[in-house]
Amino acid sequence: MEINESEIGRYLSERFSERVRIIDVRELSGKTAADQEMKKFGYGRPILVLCVIGGKRKRLVFHRIRPNAFGREREDDRAAAVWLDYQTFNVLPRHVPAVDMAALEDDGSMTSLGHARELVLVTAFRRGVPYAHDLMRIRDDGTLGGLDRRRVEKLASYLAQIHQLRLDEPRLWIRRLRDLVGHGEGIMGLTDSYQPDAATNTDKDLRAIEEAANMWRWRLKSVPGRLCQVHGDFHPFNIVFEKEDIFWVLDRSRGPWGEAADDVSCMAINYLFFSLQRYGCLEGPLKELHDLFWKSYLAFRPDDGIQSVVQPWFAWRALVLASPLWYPDISYDVRRKLFNFIHRVLKTKRFDYKKVNDYIA
Numbered sequence: 247m248e249i250n251e252s253e254i255g256r257y258l259s260e261r262f263s264e265r266v267r268i269i270d271v272r273e274l275s276g277k278t279a280a281d282q283e284m285k286k287f288g289y290g291r292p293i294l295v296l297c298v299i300g301g302k303r304k305r306l307v308f309h310r311i312r313p314n315a316f317g318r319e320r321e322d323d324r325a326a327a328v329w330l331d332y333q334t335f336n337v338l339p340r341h342v343p344a345v346d347m348a349a350l351e352d353d354g355s356m357t358s359l360g361h362a363r364e365l366v367l368v369t370a371f372r373r374g375v376p377y378a379h380d381l382m383r384i385r386d387d388g389t390l391g392g393l394d395r396r397r398v399e400k401l402a403s404y405l406a407q408i409h410q411l412r413l414d415e416p417r418l419w420i421r422r423l424r425d426l427v428g429h430g431e432g433i434m435g436l437t438d439s440y441q442p443d444a445a446t447n448t449d450k451d452l453r454a455i456e457e458a459a460n461m462w463r464w465r466l467k468s469v470p471g472r473l474c475q476v477h478g479d480f481h482p483f484n485i486v487f488e489k490e491d492i493f494w495v496l497d498r499s500r501g502p503w504g505e506a507a508d509d510v511s512c513m514a515i516n517y518l519f520f521s522l523q524r525y526g527c528l529e530g531p532l533k534e535l536h537d538l539f540w541k542s543y544l545a546f547r548p549d550d551g552i553q554s555v556v557q558p559w560f561a562w563r564a565l566v567l568a569s570p571l572w573y574p575d576i577s578y579d580v581r582r583k584l585f586n587f588i589h590r591v592l593k594t595k596r597f598d599y600k601k602v603n604d605y606i607a
Contacts, residue, residue, distance in 0.1 A: 249308065250354065254295055257356040261346055264300035271295050274307060306345060315417045320501050332360065372494045374486025377401075378516075381482055381532070385520040390531035393490055398535050399542045400491050401513060406546030409506040411475040419470035422504045423463045426558060431500070433459045433558070436565040446568070446582050451589075455561060458592040462558040466505075472551065476504035480512045481563075506549065507556035514539055515563045518587070518602055522580045528602045540599040553597045560597070561588045 251271050258266040274294040293308040309331075311324040318324050332347040346360040380397065384390060427433050437452040466472075477484075479499040487493045517536035521528045528536060544552075566572055568584035583606040590605040591597060 248354070249293065249310075249350065249356070253354055253356055254308070255297070257348065257358070258295075258297060258299065258306075261348075261358050261360075262299050267298040269296040269298065269303075310350075315420070317421075319418055319421045322501070372486065372488060374488040374494055376483050377485040377487060377493070378482035380487075381516060381520045384531050384535070385524045388524065388530060390534060394531070394535060395538060396491055397487065397493075398539050400493065401485065402539050402542035403546050404493075404495075405477075405480065405506070405509050405513075406543055408477065409474045409509070409547055412471075413473050413475075413503050414471075415473060415503065416470040418501075418503045419473045420467060422473070422501070423466055425500060426508075426562060427456070427459045427463050429500075433562050433565060436562070436569065439569065439571055441570070445578065446585050451585065455565070455588055455592065458589075459558045459561055462592065466555055466558075469551070469555070472505055472555065473503050474506055475502060476506065477509050478502075478504060480509040482513070482516050505555060505559065506547075507552050507559045510540075510543060510552065511556050511559040511563050514599070515560060515567065518606075519567045519580075519584075522583055522606075523576065526579060526583075527606065536602070537599065553599070554595065556597050557591050557594060560591050564588045564591075 251268050254271065255266050255268045272294050274292040291310065291312065293310075295306045295308060297304055297306065309328075311318060311327050313319060313324070318327065328347055332344045335341050335344040346358050347362070349357045349359050351357060377397070380394060384394065425432050429435060434456055437456055440447050440452055442449050442452075477495055477498050478501065479497055480495070484496045485493055486496065514536060517532045517539065518528050521530065521532035521536070524530070524532070564584045564587050567576075568581045568588075570581075586607065587602075587605045594605070
């Protein structure tokens with residue numbers, strides 16, 4: 247989307263509450279031929295605007311950040327970069343000052359956001375009960391009904407449906423893998439949040455998990471064709487059932503494109519998690535739901551590759567569930583078995599959902 251000269255004039259007049267006359271608009275280079283020869287890549291293409299504001303001649307630079315493979319792949323990355331620049335430029339001595347932060351709208355108009363201090367998301371409201379309540383009930387009373395099975399099939403069908411949509415964009419695939427391992431909400435962010443515990447997670451254990459996950463990242467970089475639409479945080483607390491089999495999902499996370507195994511592992515490991523709290527293993531009605539979830543998903547969307555790529559996503563989700571910060575009240579035994587699961591799954595070339603108890607032993 248281009249920014250036209252008349253819109254720049256209108257925006258500046260509104261921003262400064264002064265009459266503005268545009269003299270010239272041009273792309274700003276400022277580089278000599280030698281500079282251009284040395285540095286071929288930049289983060290954006292600034293526009294220099296020469297104008298008169300309230301009778302005073304001014305030069306302003308409009309910076310737009312273009313997509314790239316260095317953490318600016320998505321629109322939210324680029325919005326975050328502008329926000330950070332605006333908040334930090336003016337507090338560093340001798341830095342060229344930031345004048346405003348503006349949003350470019352669908353119709354090409356510009357709106358000042360310089361007064362903003364926090365962004366607030368407003369959503370619709372939907373009634374419902376978190377799916378986690380179902381799993382807690384099953385954990386506590388050990389019983390299973392037909393509705394429980396139908397809901398599992400509904401959830402598996404939903405994932406199979408959204409995962410059908412694919413995107414050919416290798417750099418987004420690489421980005422998703424990098425975030426899985428190195429993001430603050432990813433594996434390294436979680437390992438950094440742990441306090442060393444000689445019984446379950448020494449520094450050596452956490453480092454081994456990071457290193458194994460990074461090996462998986464390098465292995466999976468070769469399969470960008472798996473990139474598909476995802477929810478990104480498909481766990482039982484982010485699903486609310488309004489009626490028997492009508493549900494809504496909450497808090498989609500980390501971008502629209504990723505790996506199907508992310509969503510599948512996020513749900514599947516919760517059947518193990520709640521079963522560990524009752525049986526000490528994957529057993530009884532929660533094992534039945536776990537197996538039904540896998541069988542249903544693979545029936546709705548046959549994917550022979552998913553069990554060969556799911557391992558680092560399982561490790562990530564298990565780190566959340568084993569965390570004393572996120573789940574302070576779970577027992578030592580549950581925590582220890584989740585760490586067993588992490589280490590053994592990361593060493594497994596092909597995950598077998600029928601052998602989960604072998605991974606936690």
